[in-house]
Amino acid sequence: MQSAECAGVISPVVIESATAPISVVPRSTTANHCSGGHSSLLLSTSSTSSSLSSSPETVRSASSSTTTSSLGPQTAPAVVPPSSPVPPPTVLKTKQCPRDDFGEDDDEDGQNRAPLMKQLNKLLTPPDDLLQWKDMPQHLQFNPYVLTGYRPLQGVKGCLSSLFYVHNETINILTHGIPIVYILATVPAMMPWEKEYRFLSWCHLVGSVAPWCGSFVYHLFMNLELGESAYYRLLQLDMLGIWISQSFGALPMVTATVYCLGWPLKWLIIISYSMLCIWGLYKAMTASSPWQRRLCFLLPFMMRIMLTLLRISKLGGGNPSSLTHVFLQDAVSAVGGVIGAMHIPEKWFPGSVDIYLNSHNIMHVLVVMAVYSMHQATIRDIEWMQNAECSRSNLTSSLNIDAINGSHLEL
Template identity: 40%
Template sequence: MLQPERLLSWASSPPHLQFNRFILSGYRPTMSAKDCMYSLFYVHNEFLNIHSHGLPLLYFVFCAPAQVPWQSISDSVTWLVILHYLATISVLLGSVIYHLFMNHHGGPVVYKKLLQFDMCGIWTLNTFGVLSNVSAAFSNMSVLCWLVPGLYTLVSFCALHEAMTAETVRTRVTSFLKPSLFRWVVTCLRIAGSAGGSPQAVRHIVWMEIFSISGGFFNVTRIPERWFPGRFDYLFNSHQILHTLAILGILHLHWGTIEDIMWLSRTSL
């Protein structure tokens, strides 16, 4: 098993992994899939990125479904709950696989596929994970109840194309801006009382969006390692902050989704 002393500096790391010049050490060399799996058990600069989404993944797979009051959920909206869970699991799984195998000896070709897989997971959550919240807002409006979720899905597909073809972190983050703005419009309508949905869900949705935007800000600006290169190689760097904020956002999305699903179940009776 690879030992920590064989970790590389930024200058000696594989070129396709040199996307953050402020992280100066802790890079894994190129490895086989088996050795990538071994890296779960020792510290390197991707260690927390893997486990910060790996542990929540286990929670959403094994624990969260048991906490949902399935008996109180209408059959007509059960599919929205299942879609939400699959989307949540997909984003966490995509992140874990990307960070775990990003140094695979397949090089840039494999890395690009892993990055696209990760982007697909983010897109899935941003599209289908929030669909119940968008649907609840217009569930009592005969035409808009289908038109708005359909339009949102279309906007999200456009964002997916931009994310999959993006060449920089900044472009990948901003590719999700249009769906985010769409959700903010829907949320503002809910706050103003012009759209439906659970009133208790709104605060969770707002917090989810705030955490999402904040995480994107740290990831693009490379703060705080930009200010102190080499000081945050293993802990508290921008991508780890992004992961932490992402988990907080996912939790609030989950809580808000359950509130909206329960509201839809009551109003559909």
Template identity: 50%
Template sequence: MGRGRRLLRFRDMPAHLRFNPHIRAGYRPLQGVRGCLASLFYLHNETINILTHGAPILYIIVSWPDLIPWNEVDSYFLSWCHLLGAGCPWIGSFIYHLFMNLEHGEKIYYRLLQLDMLGIWISQSIGALPAISASTYCLPRLCRYVIVCFYCVLSIWGLYKDLVSAIGGIIGALQIPEKWFPGAVDMCLNSHNIMHILVLTAVYSMHKSSISDLMWMAKGGCQRHSMDTDIQTSSDLPATDAGAAAG
């Protein structure tokens, strides 16, 4: 293999890249930007992580006009919040995993990690605004705005306190199944690969539910539900009155 494809073992990596001792091989050496980009075209222990979050970026770019039924929703703001929340975790994760072995040292690595965490935060805060809005849609206007604003404040506080990093640390600390089979799942099916696939599934589920929420609010939401209930009640009245007259 050429120099760009030389893979290292865990013991060969600098301290800031030795965070999972159960992944023993398949590490890319420290490289420049070109070397990191070239690693898209050969197999290493970050390939699955890069591809699982790179593919959604391409999908969103190609199909974003059709991701939301723009003619059927009435809130472009919430629709763009959803698209932002659906796209940012992939961008941050893709850049982090692709360039994590940059030869510019530990400081750059942690900046990339922060970018990854920022993408997750945007998904869980801004991306959740359609669900929050739908959940409070039937409440009085003032109460609804207070709840949404309170949620936004908590989201910003969460970013400041770096709670997302703590959650990611807990998930990574499990290190299963590589803890059970050291060296056997270096290239695929290790804990981080599995987490990426689960995140992909979760964001797809969020996408489907957000579209349902946006369309439900556009069609009248609780007002339509109230009208349907009134119609149902009215249709039941004659039968009730007839029963009372027979009695």
């Protein structure tokens, strides 16, 4: 039996954790100790029970704890200092990421982005009713091998919004829209604007950009809901741009070719070429089929071939280094016209190249390359005319080659 003094206050021991210092809660002691008495331990820990079992600290035995009577005198608490400094426990913090659903939550940035994103998505999303070839009106059924991706008939706003989603006219619009910006930004600085060559410089600038302007407007607005008459007005605008390139754009080359000929012959050739171009414009504006529109430029084309042969001979003028570009400007465009007329390659794979790589896309790229060659030939020919001295005896020119070489301007 234990004595009554053993019924004193139980002295609890508090163990923080395996990593925290051990401290002893104040206890009451008496002079008389209870031998063989029992003590209870009150353990307080911030870790789990598994961490206690792995603690390096040794828990004091319950039998070593003394109890005193609650009536006995109080003594100061016994504090056991830590054997070594222990770092404070690490607190793990978690961060909840806000939902980025553009305004569906309370995120202020998302709410600000919501209207812009909705408008952008609406703009970039093609209409659900992109049509097939069989659904189009007859005046838009000009290529039976391009089967899908047709825009429905739309107003001006709908046509403009089609710039921002993909359809079967996207490549045609971009391939002739981008050159407009590039030519206007670069070509004017390359041209000599002195009085003597100002007219030829204007001819080249207008002739370089006109076909892309007409083609861009035509392909962008060809599905206007104003009917067949509006479509043919746009087609005439497209043909007008091509005519300007074939007539005014070619005048610098024609002028350089006959530069050293006598005045009567020189002006006879220039006027003859101009008359053929006017005839071609009339045929282009009144053509009723794609082949008629292509053949309306045949006579000016044939005359340029004859002038190319004249340049090869000793009678013709022009910069010798531009002869390759003079040939390419017509040869490449002719190849593009044939590919477009024969519907290659979509006639071999109907419906497989509706969006890109069809014949009209290929033709668009080739005519851009042809106008690039025209630009290179024009720049070299104008440089040649600025430095050429024509001999009246043999109608040839002695060139200041050193002045021309190293001064070519590149597009």
